[in-house]
Amino acid sequence: MTSSMSDGRMADSARRRQRVVNAVNAAARGGGRVSVSGIARQAGVDRTFLYRHPDLLALVHAAETEPAQQGPGTGAPAVSRASLQADLAHAQTRNARLAARIQLLEKRLSSELGAQAWRDSGLSMPTDIDELQRRLTGLEQRNVELAASLEEAQADLAAAREANRELTRTINQRGQVVP
Numbered sequence: 373m374t375s376s377m378s379d380g381r382m383a384d385s386a387r388r389r390q391r392v393v394n395a396v397n398a399a400a401r402g403g404g405r406v407s408v409s410g411i412a413r414q415a416g417v418d419r420t421f422l423y424r425h426p427d428l429l430a431l432v433h434a435a436e437t438e439p440a441q442q443g444p445g446t447g448a449p450a451v452s453r454a455s456l457q458a459d460l461a462h463a464q465t466r467n468a469r470l471a472a473r474i475q476l477l478e479k480r481l482s483s484e485l486g487a488q489a490w491r492d493s494g495l496s497m498p499t500d501i502d503e504l505q506r507r508l509t510g511l512e513q514r515n516v517e518l519a520a521s522l523e524e525a526q527a528d529l530a531a532a533r534e535a536n537r538e539l540t541r542t543i544n545q546r547g548q549v550v551p
Contacts, residue, residue, distance in 0.1 A: 391415040392428050396435050406435045 395415040399406045411432050412419045422429050438453060 388415065388417050388421060389425065389428060392417060392422065392425075393431065396431050400435045400438065406432065408432055411435075 392411060392415040395411045396406070399411060399414065408419055408422055408429070412422055422432060
């Protein structure tokens with residue numbers, strides 16, 4: 373009796389296994405999303421059945437990662453996992469380039485907006501810098517001329533004072549008073 377029960381259980385397990393394989397193949401052909409729960413539901417088995425049979429679980433996971441198979445009558449080229457990974461790598465590289473470009477443009481925009489705000493605030497240097505440079509040069513020359521004139525006037529004053537002292541000394545030595 374145990375032998376016939378064992379044989380019945382093995383036959384039931386084989387039928388469930390076949391239903392799972394059929395469900396995986398149908399899901400792969402259909403192009404829908406493949407998941408452990410969806411395959412278990414479609415095959416009419418419990419998810420624990422899939423987890424107790426690692427080969428079936430591996431089959432489901434392989435179907436999850438593989439793209440849908442193209443039918444012979446669709447005219448569309450078959451898509452392989454490698455081509456999808458290459459497309460993904462290309463998209464990620466392009467995204468990185470675009471992110472760098474966006475960052476560069478944001479910096480330039482920030483710099484331009486900052487320069488514009490600086491000009492608008494009135495704190496920046498005036499636009500007629502050449503005229504101001506000429507005026508500054510003229511004022512510096514005038515300053516040098518005035519400094520030289522001041523030195524000359526101070527030298528004349530010092531000479532006049534010295535002459536005045538000499539005269540006063542000479543008068544004091546003679547004892548004469550100047551009218």
